[in-house]
Amino acid sequence: MxxxxxxxxxxxxxxxxxxxxxxxxxxxxxxxxxxxxxxxxxxxxxxxxxxxxxxxxxxxxxxxxxxxxxxxxxxxxxxxxxRLMPDDPRARAETRRLTHWFNVKFFNEASQWLVREKINKRFMSSAQGGGGPDMDAVRAARANLRYHLRYIGYLISARNWLAGDRLTYADLAAAAHLSCIDYLGDAQWDENETAKTWYARMKSRPSFRPLLAERLPGMTPSVAYADLDF
Missing domain, CATH: 3.40.30.10 (Glutaredoxin)
Known part of the structure; x- marks a missing residue:
């Protein structure tokens, strides 16, 4: 277990x-x-x-x-x-590279700040750093997000999935971070149709259903959050 x-x-x-x-x-x-x-x-x-x-x-x-x-x-x-990690060494390296990209770079530049400022700080005490969101940090994260959505669009324009021909850890990492941002309504889906189409495919997977059912007390999700045809 x-x-x-x-x-x-x-x-x-x-x-x-x-x-x-x-x-x-x-x-x-x-x-x-x-x-x-x-x-x-x-x-x-x-x-x-x-x-x-x-x-x-x-x-x-x-x-x-x-x-x-x-x-x-x-x-x-x-x-x-x-299997979520390819057998070919080069494909494995690309999967690891992109998984690291989203779990580290994307997190440090976008999802960390949006989640912390708009979600976590609501439940922190003042001693823990809680309080209202730092809107400068929120605006910077939103600006960085545009760059990452363009990169997703670039990757998907030449591949079936982010790291190649099959679903890998890279897709799951990117979708996990975007799902938190999508809940908050901060994802600029209208700016990159290719990235949006890929994310719609991810949201439609059975593994995504528990995430789409999550609700934050006192904060309703964006209109598109649980909509598979957003």
Whole structure:
């Protein structure tokens, strides 16, 4: 039995949930607000960040990259053509490059700031850095998002999926981060039809249904969030 410590609007947690969904694994979900620095959570996750996964009685695994690599190494071969990491070394390198792009670069430049300023700070105390959103940070993140949407459009214009001919971790990472932004209504879908079409394909996958059902107390999602034909 897999247990996943996550936050519903942590992009990295959403990435791991999508990976598990594509593998047909339904984890036990434990919601964790990392900013509370709960002692019991820190004992299993010294980094103090989500996601953290426990697979049966194995040691806890922290971080989206570590978890996804572990899942590929322990379950990937059983998936056959549905494996999320290609067999070819060059294709694997491209998948890792783009997964890192979205989990690190995209996160640092866009999704981190939008989620923190518009979601997390609503639930933080003043001592934890809570309060109203820093609109300068929000505007900068929105500007950076345009660049990333153009890059997604560029990739998809020449490929079936982001890293090549098949669905990989790269698609799941990008879609996980965008799903949080889409909830907030900050994705400029009208500016890149190619990226929008790709994301509509991602939203239509069964693994995405639990994410589209998530709701944040006191904040309704954008009109397009759960609409598969947005």
């Amino acid at each position: 897999i247990t996943l410590y996550h936050h519903p609007f942590c992009p990295h947690s959403r990435f791991v949930r999508l990976v598990l969904g594509e593998m047909g694994i339904e984890p036990r979900l434990v919601e964790e607000r990392a900013w509370d620095r709960r002692r019991e959570f820190l004992l299993i996750a010294p980094e103090g960040a989500t996601p953290v996964m426990i697979d049966d009685h194995a040691p806890s695994l922290s971080g989206a990259g570590v978890i996804s690599e572990y899942l590929d190494e322990t379950r990937g071969l059983d998936l056959g053509e549905r």
